[in-house]
Structures are given as C-alpha cells and as structure tokens.
Amino acid sequence: MKSQSVVFSGGRVPQKGDYDLSGSSSVLFIVIAATEDRAYVRKVLDALKTLYTGSRIIGASSDEAIVPEGVLQDRAIAVTALSFEDTVVETVRISSCLDAAERVESYMRDDTKLMISFSEASSVNGELLLDALRPLCGSVPVCGGVAATPTFENTFVIEDAQILDSGAVMAFLHSKSLTVYTDFSFGWQAVGRSFKITEAEGNRIVSISGISPAELFGHYLGKEVVDAMPGIGSAFPFMIKRDNMLIARGIIGVDGSSFIVSGNVKVGDEIRIGYGNPYSVMQQNGLHKRLVRKLPDPECILSFYCEGRKLFLPRDVVEYEERVLNVVAPTVGMFTLGEFFGRGRKDLLNFSSTVVALKEGEPGGERALEFPPPPRLESIEMVAEGLFHFIEVRVKELENLAYYDELTGLPNRTLFTGILQNAIANVTKEGGSGALFFIDIDNFKDINDTVGHREGDEILRLLSERLEKELGRKRRLCRFGGDEFAIVAENMGEGPETAKFAEEILQRVKERIEVGVHGYHLTASIGITFFSEQNPDVEEILKQADIAMYRSKRLGKNRWSIYLESMGQDAKERYFLEQQLRGAIEKREFVLHYQPQYDIETGEIVSVEALVRWSHPERGMLFPDSFIEIAETSGLIIPLGELVLDMALEFFTVCRNLERVAVNISSKQFNDSDFFSMVMRLLEKHGINPENLELEMTESVVMDDDSETTKLLFALAEKGIKLSIDDFGTGYSSLSYLKRMPITTLKIDRSFVTDLPEDENDAAIVRSIIAMAKTLGLKLVAEGIETKEQENFFKEEGGIVGQGYYYSRPIPQEEILKRLR
Incomplete structure (x- = not known):
C-alpha cells in the first residue's frame, strides 16, 4: 500500500498527476477540511470524483489537518490517497445511531480488518454510535472521531462526493494481508476528592453528589472558572474510571447549571476534576516507541488528536507528538471533538491522541530509528506544577469549609443532614415531632434560560433572604442546590400550624422580586413530611418530602402536599415503571x-x-x-x-x-x-x-x-x-x-x-x-x-x-x- 498526501489551498483543486495510483486495486481518499468554505470543499470533491472514478471518499471537517509535513495551520484541505494492492474498500453513510447496527452488519465480513468512521458533532452521539457497533465488530478496530471546525460549530462529514450536515460515515477495509495496530496516549491527572454523578442524561450532567456541576466547579475552582465555561472546559475535564481505564470528559457546553460533556456519562459514575500537566504528558508519551515494537514497518499512520488536548498543551508539544510519528511512517489525520478507539473494546476518548498503523503484506523486522529530542518545558513544568499545587491546596481548604452555600450563605445539603439529625434527636428527647418542608421553585429553568444565570442567581439570593426572615425559632433554611430549598422545623406536628406555615411560604415566594429593571413573580411546589422518634431515618424523611413535592408539581404547582403512605407506593410504582x-x-x-x-x-x-x-x-x-x-x-x-x-x-x-x-x-x-x-x-x-x-x-x-x-x-x-x-x-x-x-x-x-x-x-x-x-x-x-x-x-x-x-x-x-x- 501507499499513502500520498496533497494539501489544497487558494482555490487549487486536484489534477492529474497529483497521485500515483498505478498498481493499486482500490483507493480510499481521506479528506480533512480545515476550512469552513464548503463551496471550495465541494470543488475539491467533484475533482476527485471526476479524476479518480471507482475510488472511495470519506472525510470530515476539522480545526486543522495532520499531514506528513506536520500540523497544517492554514485554512486548507488535506487529501490523502491510501492505495491498496490486496485490500477491498467500501464506504457507507449512517443517518443516525438507530440504523447504525443494521447498516454496519451488511458490510461486515470475515476478513474485515478496520473501520474508519467520522461523525457529525450535533446529530450523532459518538458514544451511542460505538455502542451500536460493539456487538457487531468484535475485535475489529474502529478509528476516527467526531468532526470539528475552527469555530466548533457547523461541523460536517464527507462520503463519496457529498458534504453531509448530519449522520456519520464509515470506511471498511477488507483484507487477508492487512496488519492493523491501534494505540493511544493520555497523560491527564485527577486531583482532589472523588464525587458521584447523581443525575445525568446522555452527555448532560445535571447533578454531582446532589449539587449542580456549576456549583461544584464554582466551589472548588472559583466563580471565574465557571463564568469562563465552556471555553476553559478543556483545561479541567472530568476524569472517570471505566473498566480500570481512566477516561476524560471535557466540558463542551453549559445548559443552565448543567454541563454538557464530550461523551456519555451515567448515574453512579465516580468522577474527579482533571488537570493536564504538559510535563507529565511528555514523560508518559511513549506512543511512537510502543508502535514500533508492535508493528516495526507500517506504511501509513492515521492520527486522531483531541481538540481539547491541543488547546491545553503548548504548540511545540502538539507538533512534537506528530513529528515523532512521522519518523515511523507517513502520518495523516485530524483534530476531533472525541476520538473513536477500538481494540476489542469500543470507547469514545477525549483529551487523547489515538493512532492506527497500517501495513499491507508481511510485517518486517525491527528498525533502528532516531527520534528528535522533546521540546524543553522547564518554565511550563513550573507553571503546571504550580497550578497543580494550587488546585490541591484549594481542594483541601474547601473540603473543610464545604458546609455553606457560596451564593446564599445558607447551610448546604451536606450540613442539612446534620441539622436534620440534630432536630430528630431534639424532638425525640422532648417526645414531640417536627416537619420538613421541601421547596422547589416552579419553572425556574425558564428564568435562567431567558435572562441568564447571573440574574437567576441574584433572584435566588434575594428569595433566600426573604424566606430566612420569616423563620421563627428552631427553624433552619437550607439550600439544596439549584432552585431547591429545605426548611427543618422542630415542634411542628400534623395540625393547622403546618398548613398555615406552608401557605406563608407560598405567599412569600409569590411576592415580586426586583432585580435591576426586571420584576419577577415566582411560585413554588412544597412537599411536607413529619419526623419523630417513630420516623427517625434522614434519607427516608427526605425521600418522603421529595415525593410529596412532586405530587404538588403534578397537581398544578404553586401548592403544598403532605406525604401519605399511599404516595410512597405510587412513587415506587412510577419509579419502576419509568426504569422499565x-x-x-x-x-x-x-x-x-x-x-x-x-x-x-x-x-x-x-x-x-x-x-x-x-x-x-x-x-x-x-x-x-x-x-x-x-x-x-x-x-x-x-x-x-x-x-x-x-x-x-x-x-x-x-x-x-x-x-x-x-x-x-x-x-x-x-x-x-x-x-x-x-x-x-x-x-x-x-x-x-x-x-x-x-x-x-x-x-x-x-x-x-x-x-x-x-x-x-x-x-x-x-x-x-x-x-x-x-x-x-x-x-x-x-x-x-x-x-x-x-x-x-x-x-x-x-x-x-x-x-x-x-x-x-x-x-x-x-x-x-x-x-x-x-x-x-x-x-x-x-x-x-x-x-x-x-x-x-x-x-x-x-x-x-x-x-x-x-x-x-x-x-x-x-x-x-x-x-x-
């Protein structure tokens, strides 16, 4: 096989003589468009289709392209021809994850050696695509990634001579003589304590250990970091351990107080805040050496490099990582918003550099290769280690002070547990009972989406001040996170006093709140349950109040409901039915x-x-x-x-x-x-x-x-x-x-x-x-x-x-x- 790369820019399109394809039985063109000029991309594709009939074409948009000469910074189009002697190439377009399995199954053969895939960022969840492929592919490697652009928007993929705004494209390499080796480099570190994801959907994290991701980051890294999201999200990814493998999930978007990350997560995932130390990355990156040991004389290397990794590492480190690969074999590829990596498993990686080495025919023996020395990073090492130390110190300090909500100054969810336990002990000692009021502000997400989080935060701060003024003796207001509050009230039983207090809360919430030139009228849904010597379990009490609050929501909001035993059974049935x-x-x-x-x-x-x-x-x-x-x-x-x-x-x-x-x-x-x-x-x-x-x-x-x-x-x-x-x-x-x-x-x-x-x-x-x-x-x-x-x-x-x-x-x-x- 041969790998030939040509860079097109300034309006130039492919011509006869650009590629020597003599002796080849099949050709795959990989087009990496490091430009958002689609008209120009289309001209290049049309020329390829006209000149090289019978060839196959796939590709994607990218921020920059990787070619044997190095990292292509100009807004240009890199076109690589992979010509094979004994390999059959097929390509297919996949419209969504739903039809991926059916489409791929019809192309899989006993001699399939590699699948190269590119997916459009907004329409196809890369991780779900790999999940769909996993049962069909077995040990067949998958490489490629999620398309990018210089602006991270309007990404596209390419199949045949078409530019596609949605879906995924895939090339299948079928051969009995093709050797394939895949590997990746990581080098990121997890710092501070670990947390658990408590609410998530797909790649959207709603809550971590009971609080929003925005609050967690604000708490540990400062409000300035949160305000700079998602732009700074590449610097501090979430680190998740999956099957004894550490993977990163960068923050690519913000939705209210939720974070959109660069791959799927699930409830129960243990995560830590990550940090990329350039010095550590350089020390750990033996990717090129491992590659030579496994496949000494590859004829081509495909490289897929994460945008987040490129944004955080110094430029000379990025270029060095590609330069040493080119010593081994001509290297071509792209920068992605998530890398497909499959060698038995199928994973969507982030903040990594993944490679695939190809060789048609029998592999040769070991070669003596000389690699260039790595760039000097003394000053960068110092900065990196200093930041690493800062984060560690900041985490330790805040772990000791993590009991009060930063926005409102109220006790947070952690301290709430102790407050409720203390209240239970008090009413038990006195032989009385107390009440828990769980308060959720109705439709508050709409306010955040309309006027932004800064104004939304100010509304919540003013509301918390108003509610706290109404509290009498032996009543504590806590903020659970987001738009949720709780009031622990001792010496309150199942009588008219409870109903009166609940109505007072609703009334206080409804009173107009002035923020700047805007006025807001809020409503709340309240769930109430009672605690005593007979009902002393904190988690059970909280669950009961939560169930009662959701009943208030279902009944039309702006009301309160007291927990009944029948609600618990209904909630269980609804929960199990939802899971089913x-x-x-x-x-x-x-x-x-x-x-x-x-x-x-x-x-x-x-x-x-x-x-x-x-x-x-x-x-x-x-x-x-x-x-x-x-x-x-x-x-x-x-x-x-x-x-x-x-x-x-x-x-x-x-x-x-x-x-x-x-x-x-x-x-x-x-x-x-x-x-x-x-x-x-x-x-x-x-x-x-x-x-x-x-x-x-x-x-x-x-x-x-x-x-x-x-x-x-x-x-x-x-x-x-x-x-x-x-x-x-x-x-x-x-x-x-x-x-x-x-x-x-x-x-x-x-x-x-x-x-x-x-x-x-x-x-x-x-x-x-x-x-x-x-x-x-x-x-x-x-x-x-x-x-x-x-x-x-x-x-x-x-x-x-x-x-x-x-x-x-x-x-x-x-x-x-x-x-x-």
Missing part, C-alpha cells in the same frame, strides 16, 4: 395501532392516526394513559416520540392508496431543539414525501408566544408537513392564531360530537367551527363518530373526514393493510 419504560424504548417494545380516517362522502380511507401501545413483557398491552405522563415528566417522551415517528413512517412505506399518516406530538417534543432535524432525518431515511406526514398537536402548542415554536411550525410547514390541531374547541380556540399559524387541519373534539345531532348547542358549535374552517381554507376531521346519525350530520355539511368507533377502533398494522387493499 427507559429499557422498553431501547428494546423497541412498542407497537402502533392505527385508527383510519374516512372521507365521509366516498367512504374511502384517506389517512390513519398512529396510536402507540406498549407491549409490556409482564403486564401485556398497555395503553398510553399508563405511561405517557411518566414519559413526559421524565423527558423520555423525546426518544419515545422519535421511535413512534420512525415506526409510523416505516409503516407508511408499505401502504397503498393512503394520503398521509398522522402522528401525535407533545409540547415537550416541540420544545426540543433537535425536533426539526429529527423529523427531516426520519423522512429522508424512509424516503417519504413530507406532504404525506401530518403532525397533531394541542392548541396550547400553537398558542405559545415563544418565537422558537413559531419558527419551528413555519419551518415544518415550508417543507410540506401538514399541521393539525387535535381536540379543537376544548382549549383556547382563538381565530387569531388560526390566521397567524400555518395550520392545515382542525380535529373537532369528540365532546362536541357525542350528543349530535340531538344536542342543539353542540350542533350550533360544530357548525360554527365548520364555517370558520371553510372560511380559512382548513381541512376538518370529526373525531368520535359512533353512530350513523352522527355521520349523516357531517355528511350534510360536506367536505369532512370522519374518525371514530363507527368506522373502526384503532387496529394493528396488518388489519389496516387488509382494508387498504
């Missing part, structure tokens, strides 16, 4: 039933509404009212909604004579920033015209004044997707939003249909809705038709689609297909 639901989504334990919609005048099926059912392995078929609320409150409605849409569109591909399929969408899905791209990705995956999809939503969604929601609705409509208002007439029913929003269909709520045609009031309302819809050019669907008389009522009005038990209950896919034949 999480697993059910991963295992796709759901089926869709479809209720047909008929053209009342012709009697033909024109559309179907997809309705989800959970095929529970123990409880049988569960209807949505058993699990949708839990999906909504837990956030699982996002992956569940995507799964339902995926299944509905897959069903539509086998339908005949059907205009469209309708799918219900919740408000939380509309608020998800990835919703639009997800819908378009699934439509493209199944090859379905957007005009064949109808999304059903409640009136509250379109009544939302949020400009982002409005933009989303218009973006969907511009693609041709139909938008329908479900249960019309039961909510706001405003003519103004119907004129303002791109709605195509109204579904008359069944409550107006049930008593037709006898009920004159309902008949008048329905006729008014029909007249309004026709005036606005909207289609109408009448829900809940159950009798011939109801059908005749709508038939007389003309131009209406009917849906209800009169025609059909929701039925499985096979039954719908029979009716459509």
